[in-house]
Amino acid sequence: SAVISQKPSRDICQRGTSLTIQCQVDSQVTMMFWYRQQPGQSLTLIATANQGSEATYESGFVIDKFPISRPNLTFSTLTVSNMSPEDSSIYLCSVVTGSGYTFGSGTRLTVV
Amino acid sequence: TQLLEQSPQFLSIQEGENLTVYCNSSSVFSSLQWYRQEPGEGPVLLVTVVTGGEVKKLKRLTFQFGDARKDSSLHITAAQPGDTGLYLCAGEGDSSYKLIFGSGTRLLVRP
Numbered sequence: 001s002a003v004i005s006q007k008p009s010r011d012i013c014q015r016g017t018s019l020t021i022q023c024q025v026d027s028q029v030t031m032m033f034w035y036r037q038q039p040g041q042s043l044t045l046i047a048t049a050n051q052g053s054e055a056t057y058e059s060g061f062v063i064d065k066f067p068i069s070r071p072n073l074t075f076s077t078l079t080v081s082n083m084s085p086e087d088s089s090i091y092l093c094s095v096v097t098g099s100g101y102t103f104g105s106g107t108r109l110t111v112v
Numbered sequence: 113t114q115l116l117e118q119s120p121q122f123l124s125i126q127e128g129e130n131l132t133v134y135c136n137s138s139s140v141f142s143s144l145q146w147y148r149q150e151p152g153e154g155p156v157l158l159v160t161v162v163t164g165g166e167v168k169k170l171k172r173l174t175f176q177f178g179d180a181r182k183d184s185s186l187h188i189t190a191a192q193p194g195d196t197g198l199y200l201c202a203g204e205g206d207s208s209y210k211l212i213f214g215s216g217t218r219l220l221v222r223p
Contacts, residue, residue, distance in 0.1 A: 009152075033210075043202075100160060102157075103156075105153050106152070
């Protein structure tokens with residue numbers, strides 16, 4: 001299965017600022033996904049990042065708040081913009097290959 | 113909208129006990145997966161079930177997919193402290209490759 005390197009692993013940010021999270025995969029993958037996991041809760045899909053086209057956002061998530069880049073088949077970034085304390089969560093990237101789904105270790109974001 | 117309800121939310125048991133976690137929906141899923149997540153890590157895939165009525169075993173863990181492919185269960189025999197973690201079920205939804213996660217079951221196995 002694919003190996004994902006996600007960074008940063010954690011960060012504490014001031015409200016109103018932005019944070020960019022990076023996800024690097026050790027093999028080329030067509031589809032990458034970004035999830036949010038709020039404290040003590042399950043995972044919610046934010047968007048699907050496709051190489052060569054705009055990301056597809058789920059209901060409740062918008063591009064202005066969570067811009068995504070996918071410059072090639074092994075890399076993606078998610079930016080959390082104009083942060084507020086409500087954005088404090090774990091953000092995870094994921095890919096799907098023939099072996100199934102693999103998740104990064106997550107970025108624990110605290111907004112103060 | 114496809115939803116997955118997972119129960120129980122929390123489970124604290126003694127080492128050696130058995131337990132079952134349930135994952136239910138009113139929707140049909142093409143496949144259902146079970147993950148375990150430990151603090152500071154992403155979810156790790158345990159098993160994927162695809163066929164209605166399918167049963168898969170992974171050491172002391174037994175996974176079952178309902179005949180109608182709307183529900184699933186995870187049974188752990190003789191739980192050990194190493195089984196402690198957050199267990200998540202996830203179904204592949206209407207659109208290919210999009211996972212819908214259950215609410216999760218937080219398991220604590222006390223030595």
